[in-house]
Amino acid sequence: MSSDQIPLEVDIEGAVLLTNPLLNKGTAFTDEERTAFSLHGLLPPRVGTLDAQVARRLQAVRAFTRDLDRYVFLRGLQDANETLFYALLTRHLTEMLPLIYTPTVGQACEQFSHYWHFPRGLFLSWPHRDIINQILAHPRYDRIETIVVSDGERILGLGDQGAGGMGIPIGKLSIYTACAGLDPATTLPILLDTGTDNAERIADPLYMGWKHERVRGADYDAFIETFISAVTKRWPRVLLQWEDFARVNAGPLLERYRDRLCSFNDDIQGTAAVAAATLLAGTKVSGISLCDQRFVLFGAGTAGSGIGRMLLDLMVHEGLTRREAQDRFFAVDRHGLLVEGMADLQSFQAPFVKSRAAVAGWQLARPDRIDLLDTVRNVRPTVLIGVSGQPGAFTEDIIRSMADSVERPLIFPLSNPLSRCEATPADLARWTGGRALIGTGSPFPPVVIDGQPVTVNQTNNAYIFPGVGLAVHAVGARRISDAMFVAAARALAALAPKATQAHPKLLPPVEGLRDVAVAVARAVALQARADGLCAGFEDEELDRLIAAKRWEPVYRPYRRSR
């Protein structure tokens, strides 16, 4: 008998059972179960199947005209019946992912206080900072193994959404379950509500968060310390993913806590790994090796610095000195190319700052500032990566200039959601005569050039974090090293479909994300073992360990607990 057929002991009945999303089966409760759990009369008489339920909900999702309505419907389904929600998601991943994740989740975070109808996850707010231990102590959280936490300050490229940022931890954890197969009963989305500086949210009478300007500095740090102390006390082996924190906090929080609990920052490390993987696959198509590329990074913040650091490490690993690797790297931020002596340089940007001598002979439009176009004209990059949240920043001039000096330019406008992307794939394809190898953070509508479909790779960290989490739980990793993310990147790059046509795919398709999670998990687990971060295991045990952590969205039979 497979584990899915072993009856589950259930101790609730009637309407209470039907309103428990982890146990509810809706119309799929069998006649025997309806008798055993006092469900007769509460459901229409005909017993249904999961397949029929999926078909019904798919029809309903498709009947809406607006994606935000589809999102609200799907969130309602998740709150009513998680098995059905995940069955729908996993069977129609390509169609559902943009609805529960980027781009739609961006709009959902902005509108959070307007469509909200049912609690999910935990809101830990500054006014309740003294009772965090008490809140976490509830037995309903006994099984928690994975947390995604945000403070809502940098939601995608949409800035501060305050409490509405909760949409992101919910969405990320849905991907953990759909792709990595983590049991939803073991996941917990958390929003740390330390106020918002978004004037629109504060002015909104329906805003549900703490209406107060953001707590900052030492008070903020003390709040996070209280939170982490409570988390590590309650769940010493938990995996915690930091998500969508502002630039000022993202890096420092990762560094402060990565040795205190098993945690990583998805925007820094997950994004770096997916960008590196797409790029490694791209080097095979362009024929230019990693160490021969010239990189321009637009947006030297959280994601940008993570991508930059991983690429530097990879180039050093391939044989360049750190200096040589840095010489191939140019980072443009809000005030232009990062050059020594500039105001507002951040310590995490240090590896990417150019000396004045390095840019001395450059032709510039203005003497006081080196913008992206100047940089592209002078560097003649082979790779252009955007993580700035600035729509339209990759202009026609910039892209045409880049395409003049490289046959297959690698262009990755990674900012989310669609409205924040640095350029549309259609424009990139047009301005480069279809030669660009394109990666975007969110899924775009298909592009056709000269009658040929142009591949747009969805270079999103959803290709990485599910596999990392699966590995952590499968082998009981205590901590997460940068090398584990490099292993994830290499494993993903190795899955790139063989490049046979003019518009090759650099990443496996989204419908393959479940297999990707397993392949990434294998590589990450092996690296965790090599780094001494988990107990030993035999190679041949690994597939079994991974499979044992995978929950499937199927209905198990129930019997009453005695």
Ligand SMILES: NC(=O)C1=CN([C@@H]2O[C@H](COP(=O)(O)OP(=O)(O)OC[C@H]3O[C@@H](n4cnc5c(N)ncnc54)[C@H](OP(=O)(O)O)[C@@H]3O)[C@@H](O)[C@H]2O)C=CC1
């Ligand atoms: N595809 C993917 O998987 C991922 C995509 N992203 C996307 O990347 C974007 C950035 O995220 P993240 O790095 O965390 O955000 P950050 O705010 O940390 O970084 C953005 C950087 O861009 C800079 N910037 C702002 N305006 C300009 C401008 N006009 N020109 C050049 N630089 C500018 C910012 O400077 P300043 O702080 O001064 O404003 C900041 O340094 C978001 O849209 C996010 O959705 C992020 C993670 C994963």
Ligand SMILES: CC(=O)C(=O)O
């Ligand atoms: C994808 C993601 O993590 C972001 O845009 O922040």
Ligand SMILES: [Mg+2]
């Ligand atoms: Mg993010």
